[in-house]
Amino acid sequence: MAHLQNRPGPGQGRRRASHSMESVLTEAVALLDEAGAPALTFRALAQRLGGGVASIYWYVANKEELLDRATDHVIGTVLAEIEALPGSDDPIDDLRAMAVTLFDAILDRPWLGAYFMRNTDVQGNSLRLYEKLGRQTLRLDLNALQRFHAVSAVVGVVVGSAVDMGQEPPEEVLDGSVNRDEYLGRYAQTWRELDPEAYPFVHEIVDEFDGHDDVDQFRSALDLTLAGLRLQSGA
Amino acid sequence: MAHLQNRPGPGQGRRRASHSMESVLTEAVALLDEAGAPALTFRALAQRLGGGVASIYWYVANKEELLDRATDHVIGTVLAEIEALPGSDDPIDDLRAMAVTLFDAILDRPWLGAYFMRNTDVQGNSLRLYEKLGRQTLRLDLNALQRFHAVSAVVGVVVGSAVDMGQEPPEEVLDGSVNRDEYLGRYAQTWRELDPEAYPFVHEIVDEFDGHDDVDQFRSALDLTLAGLRLQSGA
């Protein structure tokens, strides 16, 4: 029976599994990409890795750390994109390009919105990304406090927009029985039925809300912040 | 034994409990205030209400709705504060005062940051708050799309800052064995140990980060957005 150790037949049970931090994170990210945050459970992850649940605890102390590391892992690819950006003679334009790159990554992976920048204490790619953004402010005529606040503000705009978008759409949208436009349309309809005297603003913007693009919303929030920053820096 | 129905003695078991939407939400908020989002479970809530878990499902369809309604419930008090604001001849100043009021409420209740404005489809106080903010933009020389984007941007700044703050601080801070300044200080220390060549920005701002105030951070992010808005509105 010794041969079973090196050549297990089908249905004979598998060998002792062997993982690595890399494979744990790759599979965790795959799970998140395929079905969002609720899909990432230790049991589901263990099954994908072909091992037992408890073995994951050799790599991470708990679920929070798993999420932090998975997030930092994908921020690594975002960082690479940001480093590949051409760069210009305008630091504010460069800041905008970086923020847009980051936002695009969140559009691809909505679960990212809820976790990135939650703790830089992992010290990895999130911190490097923060540094990259901040370095642009070194080119502006600002003091250290203004620079700190400027980067916080830009990250805040990304997070604020991402959180707004990261909400799971209702299942009718997910399962494709109702598309996003229809969904927004229905929503807009309930707004149109509100009393115009009591809700003048809602009526003013309901047609803009109907069919709106999240990217436009993000871009203009970012542009307002950057316009304020430009003013502050006197450039 | 018939008297047991109207006068149950101590330790004899309680009468059939009777709730109301109001009491369900009040106790839910109390739980959230006392120990944050993880403390709000159906079992804990049922115990506070003196009844069984399943009865809560007569008032809400699921936990998401419970959280939505609890959030909207406290937004009601924020709305009242906002309506009590004096108001000025500058719509942008009024917008700022409203956003600050909202942010202060989140400082008092950190759990709020993660849930408010997540769905206005509850139609209640969140929508009224949105209307209140938006009405200020009607006083500005903007088109409907710009108004829609302006309010989204302001809400985004609040949410972005709130999320950043809403993170549970490490338990050493919660249990008081380490205060916030010490915690920030340790954190800053690890930044100071980074290579200054590789992390010039981090070194530039580390002293600002050390001991920084979340309110200042929020205020300056808000001011950048509002400065951009003022520029756009030509006021």
Next chain:
DNA sequence: ACCTGAACACCGTTCAAGT
């Protein structure tokens, strides 16, 4: 050093039944 199975102490949600 790294993996396993089984257990523990929770969750949200459902349901048939009671009042």
Next chain:
DNA sequence: ACCTGAACACCGTTCAAGT
């Protein structure tokens, strides 16, 4: 109309034991 107890199908986490 509103509440109950008990069950179901999950969770994250631990631990003694294996290799």
